[in-house]
Amino acid sequence: MAAAKAAIRAEAKARRAAAHGSTDPAPAHAALAALLGASAGQIVAGYAPIGTEIDPLPALAPLAATHRLCLPVTHGRGRPLSFRAWVPGQALGPAGFGTSAPLEAPELVPRVLVVPLLAFDRLGGRMGYGAGHYDRTLAMLRARGPVQAWGLAYAAQEFDALPQEPTDQPLDGIVTEQGVLRSAPGI
Structure with missing residues (x-):
């Protein structure tokens, strides 16, 4: 399985880069x-x-008046993410794994997540970089109650x-430039 995932990740990175x-996001x-x-x-x-x-912040910024927004902070391989409150225009700092987040903002617990990815399929399958941050985080959050997780990708990243x-x-x-693809029922 590791070899199959490595091959998909390599192809997905090339598709996403192209x-x-x-492609206009x-x-x-x-x-x-x-x-x-x-929501x-x-x-x-x-x-x-x-x-x-794809940068989700241009889509999230207009929602700041009606939603509480946050960005993830990484705490090392094998650990779930935490989330810091974010408002458009707020300064961001290094948040681990190459990401950025507000470092002095309060922690929030999201119920809706926009998730980055390398590859996806129509059954709700997602492949990231392999560190498991989002899998651990979603498992933890779903154990506490209902959570929605939406991938944001180019259509070319579909497998x-x-x-x-x-x-x-x-x-x-x-969510892609071609619209919203909902996962199969029962997922």
Whole structure:
């Protein structure tokens, strides 16, 4: 399984890099803002992008008046993320794993997460960088109550099927420049 995942990650990075330079993310931003707009009053986690990840912050910024927003902080390999309150325009600092977040802001517990990824499939499968941060975090949050997790990606990052392990946490759906793809029922 490790070899299969490594091959998919390499191909997914290449697909994402190609899409990043040639695909307008504005339709994905609009679809994400519309999707999240229905969850007014919720605490929503985004992320500060690494490399060629789609930046969700332009879609989240307009929601600041109706939602509490936060960004993840990484605490080392094998540990779940924590989340710090974020408002548009706030200064960000290094938050581990190449990401940024407000470092002096209070911690929040999100119920809706926008999740970065390398690859996805239509069954809710997600493949990240392999450190398991989001899988551990989603498992912890879901043990406490309902949580929605939405991937944000270019359509080019879709694979027919991703290998999944018992610890892999499914997504509720994916938002791309082509619209919202909801995962199969029962996921």
